[in-house]
Amino acid sequence: MSDKKKYSFKCLEQKCTTRSCHIRPYVNVTIGDISRWTTQGHLQNILNGVALSLPDNEKDTMRLETRRKPLEKDDQQTACFFYHEDSNGCLIRYSRPISCRTYPLEFNGEKFYVSDKNCPGVGEDEVTKEALREAKELAEQEFEERVETVSALPGLYSIIFGQMLQQSAEAMQNLSEEDRKKLDEIMSKDKQEESDE
Ligand code: SF4
Secondary structure (H helix, E strand, O other): OOOOOOOOEOHHHHHHOHHHHHHEEEEEHHHHHHHHHHHHHHHHHHHHHEEOOOOOOOOOOOEEEOOOOEOOEEEEEEEOOOEEEEOEEOOOHHHHOOHHHOOOOOOOOEOOOOOOOOOOOEEEOOHHHHHHHHHHHHHHHHHHHHHHHHHHHHHHHHHHHHHHHHHHHHHHHOOOOOHHHHHHHHHHHHHHHHOOO
């Protein structure tokens, strides 16, 4: 975005008619968000609404995002887990993800751009020079955190998943003969039920 084409934005908050920030396809969460929630003591309240998304094609990346839920008034549409439909607001506004704080301004490593033309706050208000500088700094920070998260997640996932496999292998080795027999019975019963279906 060039300085000639000034970014102008004012969040309409609960008066928003399109709810575009809440219903965008996914709401990114960064390791920086997790770290802030930990420091602020909010992690336990928020973590339940965060999910790990695994890539479903070669171009996709592993990412953290907020979980989704269907809208009560339109079950064909999903929204962010933290969207509160009755009040048309965010349940964690006090500490929402950085991608929500910078929305709809985004930075892609080269330029700034408006990520969602459906946001009715775009063009609503003149942004002061100081506010524009702060918005750009936040968008740059969001970009850095996003990149850092995308590169760190596969490694973290391997470590955690590897530890879980190791723990379950150790648990299997420590099983008593009696428990092992019980487990074998349960497994063969499950297989029998599957082949009967
Ligand atoms: S975390 Fe809050 S502000 Fe962000 S999309 Fe979800 S409901 Fe909206």
